[in-house]
Amino acid sequence: MTRGFVIGATAGRTTLTGEGLQHADGHSPLLALTNPAVVAYDPAYGYEIGHIMRSGLERMYGGEHPDPNVMYYLTVYNEPIIQPTEPENVDVEGIIKGIYLLKEASIDGPRAQLLASGVAVPWALEAQDILATEWAVSADVWSVTSWNELAREGQHCDQVIMDDPAATRPTPYLTGQLESATGPVIATSDYQRAVLEQVRPYVPGEYHTLGADGFGFSDTRAAARRFFKIDAHSLVVKTLQALAERGEIPADTPIKAHQKYDLNNPNAGRSGNAGGDA
Numbered sequence: 555m556t557r558g559f560v561i562g563a564t565a566g567r568t569t570l571t572g573e574g575l576q577h578a579d580g581h582s583p584l585l586a587l588t589n590p591a592v593v594a595y596d597p598a599y600g601y602e603i604g605h606i607m608r609s610g611l612e613r614m615y616g617g618e619h620p621d622p623n624v625m626y627y628l629t630v631y632n633e634p635i636i637q638p639t640e641p642e643n644v645d646v647e648g649i650i651k652g653i654y655l656l657k658e659a660s661i662d663g664p665r666a667q668l669l670a671s672g673v674a675v676p677w678a679l680e681a682q683d684i685l686a687t688e689w690a691v692s693a694d695v696w697s698v699t700s701w702n703e704l705a706r707e708g709q710h711c712d713q714v715i716m717d718d719p720a721a722t723r724p725t726p727y728l729t730g731q732l733e734s735a736t737g738p739v740i741a742t743s744d745y746q747r748a749v750l751e752q753v754r755p756y757v758p759g760e761y762h763t764l765g766a767d768g769f770g771f772s773d774t775r776a777a778a779r780r781f782f783k784i785d786a787h788s789l790v791v792k793t794l795q796a797l798a799e800r801g802e803i804p805a806d807t808p809i810k811a812h813q814k815y816d817l818n819n820p821n822a823g824r825s826g827n828a829g830g831d832a
Contacts, residue, residue, distance in 0.1 A: 555623050556591075556625055557614040557615070557625060558614070558625055558626070559626045560625060560626065560627045561630060562582055562629040562630060563630055564631075564632050565582060565596075565630060565672070566631050566632075566633075566745070567580035568744055568766060568771075568782070569632045569673060569775060569826075578766075578769070578771075580744075580745050580766045580767070581746055581749075583629065583749045584748060584749060586627045587702050587705075587752075591623060591625060592625055593625070593627070593703065594626075594627040594628075594700060594703070595699050595700045596628075596629045596671040596698070596700065596743065597628060597629075597671075597672065598671065598673070598674075598676075598697050598699075599637055599675070600637050601638075601640035602649050603628065605644075606626070606628065606649065606699065607626075609650045629672060630672075631672060631673045631744070633826065635673070636676075648699075650699075651703065651704070651707070652698060652701070652702075652707070653669070653696055653697070653699065653700075653704060653728060654697055654699075655731075656675065656679075659682070659686065659693055659694050661690070663690045664690075664691050664802040665692045665694075665737035666685070666692070666694075666737040666740060667694050667696065667732065667736075667737060667738070668681060668682060668693050668741075668789060669741035669742070670698065670741065671698040671699065671700075671701065671745075673826075674742050674744055676825075677779070677785050677786040677825045678695045678742065678789060680786035681693065681786040681789040681790045684787070684790050685793060691793065691794070691803070694735065701752060704726075704727065704728045704753050705752040705756070707726060708726035708728060708729070708755060711723055711725070728756040729757070729758055732757060732759075737796075737797070737802075738793070738796035738797065739757050739759065739760065739761045739762070740792050741761070741762070741763045741764065742764040742765075743764075743765070743766075743784070744784065745765065745766060747764070747765025747766075748765070751763055751765075760800075762792055764783060765782070765784065766779075766782040767782070771820070774823075774826075775826035777820040778823075779823050779825045779826060780817070780819070780821075780822060780823025780825075785823050786824075787815040787822075787824075787825075790811060791811050791817055794808040794811050795808040
């Protein structure tokens with residue numbers, strides 16, 4: 555019956571690699587999912603945290619929510635990143651529900667959707683820029699504040715017709731957000747692929763995930779992210795692979811990109827260098 559906030563201050567598989575593999579957290583959202591009373595978020599920016607905490611306070615202590623007996627688990631990171639100002643007319647409902655459109659593509663071209671959470675959101679923004687400037691690919695970036703809540707809400711929609719087969723199945727929130735989006739959906743985070751895979755049934759169309767699977771890799775943040783292939787350039791290559799498979803770009807484009815970015819070389823990674831190492 556505990557209510558309150560639990561802050562995962564050293565979250566993520568790659569943000570504390572310099573201090574040893576004991577800090578390589580790639581699975582805490584999955585552990586949080588085992589407790590129905592834990593509402594878990596993986597926010598990227600301070601303004602997201604502010605809206606989540608306000609919503610949590612209203613739920614737990616506002617006296618109006620039908621299920622106030624919960625605790626909030628927020629994964630934050632040991633990495634300094636630039637904190638942007640809150641966008642005008644930011645989608646607060648999307649932040650609370652688990653996903654919102656952070657930055658639309660700025661060019662026309664073959665289109666894709668990039669999903670990222672927490673410390674990985676800057677990697678998706680970097681990938682968006684690389685795809686546009688180097689490959690003429692148009693990609694939208696979505697900030698996923700909670701893979702867990704999106705999955706739970708989708709499962710609730712499934713349960714509606716299990717309880718009453720004559721009922722109309724509600725549209726899962728994630729499905730509704732992405733149903734008008736064009737192109738393949740490619741997702742990354744600083745967690746195991748299983749965290750991202752839990753929403754697969756509710757993603758309309760083609761869905762690809764990148765994940766930090768395994769027992770860890772002790773090196774710089776940038777090298778670890780390249781090793782796991784979850785960084786910006788990995789997101790670029792995966793997006794190009796998906797578009798090539800659809801016949802929307804030449805088949806050899808992802809091969810050229812893989813070679814250009816030396817994708818199998820951990821020392822070629824750069825996502826996170828600006829923040830320093832642990």
